[in-house]
Amino acid sequence: MTVTRPRLSGVAVTPRPLPAYRDMFLLTDDDLRAGPILDCPAGASPFGALVRALGGEAVSVDPAYGQADGLVERAAADIARVAQWQRAHPDGFNWSYLGSPEELAGSWRAALEVFAADFAPDGSRYVTAALPRLPFPDGRFALTLSGFLLFVYPELFGHDELVAALRELARVTRGEVRVYPVQSSAGEPYAGLPALRAALAAHDIDTEIRHTGCAYATMPDSDRMLVCRRRARSEGEPT
Numbered sequence: 001m002t003v004t005r006p007r008l009s010g011v012a013v014t015p016r017p018l019p020a021y022r023d024m025f026l027l028t029d030d031d032l033r034a035g036p037i038l039d040c041p042a043g044a045s046p047f048g049a050l051v052r053a054l055g056g057e058a059v060s061v062d063p064a065y066g067q068a069d070g071l072v073e074r075a076a077a078d079i080a081r082v083a084q085w086q087r088a089h090p091d092g093f094n095w096s097y098l099g100s101p102e103e104l105a106g107s108w109r110a111a112l113e114v115f116a117a118d119f120a121p122d123g124s125r126y127v128t129a130a131l132p133r134l135p136f137p138d139g140r141f142a143l144t145l146s147g148f149l150l151f152v153y154p155e156l157f158g159h160d161e162l163v164a165a166l167r168e169l170a171r172v173t174r175g176e177v178r179v180y181p182v183q184s185s186a187g188e189p190y191a192g193l194p195a196l197r198a199a200l201a202a203h204d205i206d207t208e209i210r211h212t213g214c215a216y217a218t219m220p221d222s223d224r225m226l227v228c229r230r231r232a233r234s235e236g237e238p239t
Contacts, residue, residue, distance in 0.1 A: 005089030008185040011153060012078040013064050013071070015044040017111040018051075023214045024180040025145050025225065032056045038141040038172065040131070041149050044075035046114035048125060059141070063130035065121040072116045079108045092187050092222075097215035132164035139174035146179045151190045151226075159192050163199050170205045170230045177228040180212065187219040193226075204231040 021027055031037075035057035039047050042060030051058040064071055086093060086101040098104045121128055129135055150157050150165055157165065169177045183189050190196070197207045210225045 005091055005186055007153075007155075008082065008085055011149070011156070012082055013043045013062075013075045014078060014082065014148065015046060015075055015108050015112040015115050016147065017045070017107055018047060021045075021047050021145065021147070024147055024212060024216075025178045026210070026212050029054070031143060034142055036141050036143075038136075038144040038169075040129075040134070040144065040146055040169065042126075044071060044112055044115045044119075046111050046118065047145075049114060049118035052125075059125060059127060061127045061129050061134065063128060065126055065128040068119070068121045071119070072112065075112055075115075076109070079105050079112070092217050092219045094215045094218045132161070132168045134168055134172055136172040138171055141173045142175045144169050144173040144175075144177040146177065148181070150179055151182050152185050154184050154188075154190070159196060159199070162192075162196055163203075166196075166200060166228055167203055167205065170200075170228050173230070175229065178210075179226040179228070180214070180224075181216075181222060182209070182224045182226050183217075183219070183222060187217060187222065189221055189224075200228060205229070206231050 016024075032051050032054055033056045035051070037051060037056065037058040038061065039045065039058060040061040041064075042048065042062045043064065045060070048058040048060040064074070067074070083101040083105040086104070090101075119126060127135065146169060150162055166177065166179070169179075182193065193209075200207055206229050208227045210227050212223045212225050214223045214225075216222065
């Protein structure tokens, strides 16, 4: 695949709205209500607030919550930064779905307002933490969602860092861990995926690639989601 744009520099704290989560992670209403759901990293997304409004349970985790006072302003600046990057490098984005950089930024600003009205780093709904260490017991969550981090910034997450992060997400999850996308911000597919899946299998984590149909990008395989699940142990098998 030909890379058609440079990577986005620096991690962006974004407020992706609930419809985007539904598309990225193939979420049904039953998924949203069954809970509890871990959103890691959650950024400035209103996902947790909206899941709770539907009667579900969700916990949002992000290291950015450690600077709570300036978080909304940082997210607003990152919205503008991402929109500028998209305008400068429009190739590969599916604008029939996204609309335009301006329309996307507008939907994110609306989502940020919902987040700002709900946000408080209270250690229960909003938890300050960073992979690969999460302050939760084994199997705390029925479903974990991890969007736009692990494969998006390859300068931060090499093979060892990915294995550690995914093992930790799987540890705190009794159901599926869903990770989207499996590409860098430039649209580069993660070449080390077979080796990563083999390493996770060696740690009793089964994986699959699921096609979501999510239409953010026009690049090949941009709809791929990595799904991880801890393998059930036989009775009496050592942990």
